[in-house]
Amino acid sequence: MKTNNILLLFLVVLISINYTLAVVVSQQGGNIPNGSASNNRNKKDLQSAANDLQYANIFKNGAGTIANEGTVRIDMQGTFSSGGQKWHNLQGQLNGVKGKSTIAHVQVAENAMTDNKAQQNALVTMVINAMMDSYTSGKTYSVLDNGARNGL
Template sequence: MNLKKIFFLLIVISLISITYGLSVEKEGDIPNRATNLSSRQKKDASEAIAQLEYSKIFYNSAGTIANHGSIRIDMQGIFTHFGTRYHNIQAQINGIKGSSTVAHVSVSEESMSTKTSEQKHVVRKVRNALLESLKSGKSYRVKGKA
């Protein structure tokens, strides 16, 4: 391979890593986690996660952003961690007080984008993180540039 091709490939690889610099990190146990989910609740959670839309992830006020059957997904609020603002997204069992959270992800505002392709990438990462959280019982963090 000649030097021009190698140089071109290095530039392409660099641009790809800059364009999609999102990372997903596993954190500790989900606070107030509901245990012993039924197969119906797991299916409802997966369906609610599939309904999640980009614009709703970054709402500025707390509230329900998706709902399916026995499960709702709430944007619980915004918090700051080491100078970066995060949106606290939780899937919860409807009608239960106390330990009702089945999946949890914090999404950094630095991952916000005006480009449709990047928004789709962010939604995929958030949905995947919520599904992993549902399976593992751990919280996840999505951060970095979209």
């Protein structure tokens, strides 16, 4: 009997973890707008800047730099609406370069916002990973709630 209870508890925990991880997703899109070539130093600096991202800054409404490390900064470019959703436009950009300076681009949907601290931490990690995937691929990444949280 105890084995059945432990198995049931394990199943409930697994479903809970799966639900939490399946809600917010990262999707690859088209080419980075105003994309720029970069080097290994830029990649290292982008990773350091991305690691400094904080949940509140990801959902900031005003434009401005939200992380900065060496040759790279991450700017919140502002928000835009698309498909009935409000998005926050984050761009990894080269410092001191005028014109095409974007080396990574992530847009984060407001439907991914949450009051749950663990989910906030998971979202920040997903945005960091999306930023680095964007750098590597040269593509824009979108981070959004896939509808499971709201039963959509």
